[in-house]
Every structure is written in C-alpha cells, then in structure tokens.
Amino acid sequence: MHKCHPQSQVSPAHSPCVASAPTSAQDASHISNAMPAPDASSISNLAPTPIFALVDGNSFYCSCERVFNPSLINQPVIVLSNNDGCVISRTDEAKAIGIKMGDPLHLIGDIIRRHRVRVYSSNYALYGDMSARMMTTLAQFTPELEVYSIDEAFLSLDGFANRDLADYAREIRRVVRRDTGIPTAIGIGPTKVLAKVANRAAKKNKRSGGVLNLCDRAAQDSVLAEFAAADVWGIGARSAAKLARMGVTTALQLRDADVDAVQKLLTIVGRRIVLELRGQSCLALEMVQEDRKQIVSSKSFGRPVYTLDDLKEAVANYVTRACEKLRRQKSACHTLSVFVQTNRFKDGPQYYNSGTITFGAGTASTVRMIAATSGVLETIFRDGIEYKKAGVILSDLRPAIAVEFSLFDDQRQHSQDIKAMKVMDAINARMGRDTLKVGACGNASANTSASSGAANTPAPAWTMKAAMRTPCYTTRWQDLLQVG
DNA sequence: TCTGGGGTCCTAGGACCC
C-alpha cells in the first residue's frame, strides 16, 4: 500500500526533474545511489515538468459510515481501531471538540457522552469496497494513477497542462462525490511532496473549495511559509525536532535550507524532500503494485489469553490470513516468524518471545505453516503469563513458480499442497471467507461482532472486540441497506 | 477493563573473504 512515500528509493527511470534545473545534476547523482549521474546535455530542456494530483478522501472511514447513515451528517463521528481501542478516523465535528488521532477510547468517554459523539468499530470490508469504488472512479480521469493507500491516490495530470487544473480537480471531486458519496480534497503540484502539501492546505483552508494548485512559484512561497515543516510528508516527529534545532520550523525554511546540511541530519531521505519542495521531482508515480516483501498478520486479543491451545488457535487464524495474501501475490515463503507478547501498557513483568522457521523449499500452504507455527509456539510459550498479542511474519518471499527443491524435499507433497490450497481458495472466494478452513483455526469467527451471537459457546478470548460495527452494506447480501 | 495493524526504506555495524 505504501510504496512510494519519501522514504522509498528513487526509481532510476524517473529523472525529468533534472531537466527543469540543469544545475542540479550534481544533486540528482546523490539522490539515487544506484544510478549514474545523468548527463545533463543528453536531457532535453523541453522535457515537461510532471504534474501530480493527490486525491484524498476526507475522514475516509467516517465518510464511509455517513454514506450509509445520513443521520451522521454534521455530527461528530469517530471510527475505532481493532478491539475498539483508539480513534483512527474522525470527522471535522469530532476534531473541533478536541478528539485527536490515536486517542484511546477509554480516555475520552467524557467528551463522547457530553457531545453525543457517534462511535463505530472499524469495518474494513466496507471501507475496502468503498475505496475500490473511489479508485475506479478516479481512473476515469487519467490513464496514470497510483493507489497510494486505502483513501489516497496520486494521479498524473501530465497531459493536462493546457487545461485549468483546478477546474479539472473540481470536476474530479464532483464526480467522486456523486458516484461514491465520498468527499475529497485534491492537491496539485509538480512533485508528490508539493501535491501532498497542497492537499493538506486545501483541507485546512475552507475557502479553497477542497482544491489547491501549487504549480506556480508564488503560490508555493505563500503556502509553504504558513506550513509547518513537521507536517511535510516524510518529516516525522524525530526529524522535525532535529530540524527545529537548526532553526527550521516551516516548510519554506526547509525548502530553502542547505541541502547538504539537511542530508547530514536526515540522510538521503531528507535531501529528496528538500528537492521535491523545490519543485524537482524525485519520487515517481508507481502505477504497478510491487509484490510484498513481507507479510505480517498480528493482532491484540479481545481478552487476555493464558493457554498454549488458545495461542495456537489465534495464530492459526493469523497464518490463514497471511497465507491468503501470500498466494494472492503468487509467492512462496521461506522464513516464518511467530511472536507472542504481554500487554505493554500494563505495569508488571513483560514477556516477549519469538521463534523462526525456515523452509528449504518455499511454501504457501496454510496447512504446512500452521503446523510449523504450532511447533514454534511450543518452544516460546511460558506458563503463567497473560498474553495480549501474537502474530506471524512471513518473509524471504520469492515467486512460487520458482520454488527449488533439494534432494530431501518431497515434491509430490508440495504439488498436493498447491492443489489443496487452490481448492480452498476457490471455495472461499465463492462462498465467503473461512467457509473452508483448517481445523486448528477453531470455530470462532476472528471478529466477534455484535451479529455473531448465534453461537452458543462463548467466543475464545483471542477474538477481537468490535461492539459497534455497522453491517457490511456493500459486501454481504444479508447486510444490504433496506429502504422504505 | 481500557492504548491498532501493516508496511517500506535507510544506515551502521558485524561477519566474512580476498
């Protein structure tokens, strides 16, 4: 999902930034260690400056809830993280009464009651589907689109320089709103970092109408002067503190700072940000989704877990999710790690342990990997500990098609594994997730939602809390919104 | 009682080899 933020390596194919500023060939050679310094003379001075638009869904999760529940409009609304832990999305009304991103639910009970804040558990099936609709709509407006996260996309508007870009962006907003119900903000700039700045500024400034074009220098100067360096894409808390120590607190100061000094402080990443703020594009649009290099599935438990059996069941479910992702990208895993840990927010003794298994021949078999995690858990489990979280990490992923066998690997078993997984994936695709699953996963649904009360047995402790989840309006027939 | 989950990239330092 997050391939190309300022920390990512620069794609060698992308060097038009140098064209607009030939004096910076030196700079460019530092940006990418992998590529030779471009020969300035070989680059046409007429190479067009790229144009990026960043489209971002406003309070995306909350907006998704509003689409299906108009009574939430103009109300403070928040959406919670897993286990109803903390705030991960809030509407403007919720921001206005002081609710912050990441606030733990149990610390803001007062505000919630006082202002009658509408509170929702997160419903990723719904948000994922709404996201897909938004991206499909956006794709109508440009052939070059990078889906950057669930609620954001970069669009290349390279061919649109002859149009009024702000007008075009307003049209995009209108159609996305009409076709999906999601309100957006759009920032436009000659680099991704500037498009990001424009987007944030458009959101903040109510007079902007949700659109801001930062393609021209005067507009950049005035907006960057009012923009905190800490809010620039790629500058986190640590880097902001370092910059502040050298007297840099605004984005304008950062842009005009000595680029070598910034690089010394913030590595090559900082250098790129400065150049991007100057209008030299270092971060290319990445239209194709690269395969994951690592797949993680980990979750805090709804309630504390004490037994090895419960841990095994929880982890079997996490492995199931991770392996589905693995097979979707047609990879095989060579290294599998499992970890368990206590509640890090609780006083008292902490425990963390992990174990790793390597597979000589890569595998994508849920069955095999569950068996492997079971063995690992037996070695890292200690009795008498209150576990709060566990997870698995699949790494050293390589193409499944190229799995290599040694003399001792059982190739016949391997091809049977593949067939079995094909069948399982096909059935689950047709009939719904977990229609067919490995016995070790138990009977519980991973999500103890309000609607799962049919079972007579209580949910295992590890299952997630999600007491305030809305129905999956768009992805389950039973949950279709009824009108009338 | 109560605090998310899933990613990527960069750098420094150690191990090892020539």
Added chain:
DNA sequence: TCTGGGGTCCTAGGACCC
C-alpha cells in the same frame, strides 16, 4: 603472527507512512 585495505552480505534498529 602481525598489519592493512577493500569489498559483499546480512541484520537490527530507527524512522516514517497510512
């Protein structure tokens, strides 16, 4: 045995993103 330099590969930790 000592001394020196340079290269590669791997890993852990730090930082950042949504």
